[in-house]
Amino acid sequence: MNVSQEQLLVEKKHTGFIELQNISYGWKVGQKTLNQCNLSISSPGLWMIVGSNGSGKSTLFRLISGLIKPQEGHVICSLKPAFMLQNPDHQLLLPSCGSDLLLSLPPDLDPSQRSEEINSALRQVGLQNMADRPIHTLSGGQKQRLALAGALASKANLLLLDEPTALLDPFSQRSILEIVQKITRKSNKRPITALWITHRLEELTFCDGAAIMQQGRLGQWFSGEQVMKTFM
Numbered sequence: 114m115n116v117s118q119e120q121l122l123v124e125k126k127h128t129g130f131i132e133l134q135n136i137s138y139g140w141k142v143g144q145k146t147l148n149q150c151n152l153s154i155s156s157p158g159l160w161m162i163v164g165s166n167g168s169g170k171s172t173l174f175r176l177i178s179g180l181i182k183p184q185e186g187h188v189i190c191s192l193k194p195a196f197m198l199q200n201p202d203h204q205l206l207l208p209s210c211g212s213d214l215l216l217s218l219p220p221d222l223d224p225s226q227r228s229e230e231i232n233s234a235l236r237q238v239g240l241q242n243m244a245d246r247p248i249h250t251l252s253g254g255q256k257q258r259l260a261l262a263g264a265l266a267s268k269a270n271l272l273l274l275d276e277p278t279a280l281l282d283p284f285s286q287r288s289i290l291e292i293v294q295k296i297t298r299k300s301n302k303r304p305i306t307a308l309w310i311t312h313r314l315e316e317l318t319f320c321d322g323a324a325i326m327q328q329g330r331l332g333q334w335f336s337g338e339q340v341m342k343t344f345m
């Protein structure tokens with residue numbers, strides 16, 4: 114990187130963005146899961162990624178969130194990430210909705226702020242008044258909405274959604290899509306950037322842009338409809 118490129122990155126870092134430059138990563142020596150992969154997002158919205166099994170989409174998420182470091186290239190992300198996984202049972206830990214959300218809250222809140230934040234996160238996902246409800250009594254769709262509430266309560270401004278609707282029926286799928294679409298709108302006070310991996314092509318109609326992961330690289334952003342057509 115030359116000086117002007119570095120200056121540009123420092124400037125962009127303050128505006129909230131993600132930039133991956135020529136990232137390579139292999140889980141095994143001599144094998145490149147990601148190969149000179151680039152990605153750039155500079156405004157909030159709902160961004161979707163499609164690609165075949167094993168093409169490196171989840172690996173890309175780990176790189177963006179900093180869980181793993183690239184072997185080549187640069188990851189610059191000025192946003193605070195939170196994950197939402199395919200199976201909510203893999204991320205809900207405590208017995209009740211409220212106690213589980215407590216884990217996600219910033220540590221410096223007093224008890225009344227904590228309860229306010231928990232109720233607000235539950236309201237945003239349509240689970241109002243369910244703070245005391247035992248998690249094992251929730252349906253799969255409700256559990257997934259609780260996982261989303263956890264991400265919101267953490268004050269993350271980057272949601273990394275790894276096939277979040279894969280286990281859901283069409284009704285619950287739509288409800289998660291609509292909630293995420295709503296919180297990413299630029300008209301919000303604190304719009305969120307959502308990166309959403311999907312194999313369910315009909316979801317592409319909800320996004321602000323979509324890209325295809327292929328041969329270790331992410332293609333350029335197109336409209337969801339354009340990407341859908343390439344698979345039909």
Ligand SMILES: Nc1ncnc2c1ncn2[C@@H]1O[C@H](COP(=O)(O)OP(=O)(O)OP(=O)(O)O)[C@@H](O)[C@H]1O
Nearest residue numbers: 140141146164165166167168169170171172173326
């Ligand atoms: N922790 C790991 N250890 C070793 N290899 C891994 C690990 N995680 C992923 N891989 C390998 O990296 C490649 C890409 O996997 P990744 O999970 O990123 O793909 P994906 O695009 O998310 O696939 P899917 O659509 O099936 O979820 C695969 O060959 C996989 O076996």
Ligand SMILES: [Mg+2]
Nearest residue numbers: 170171172275
């Ligand atoms: Mg995956």
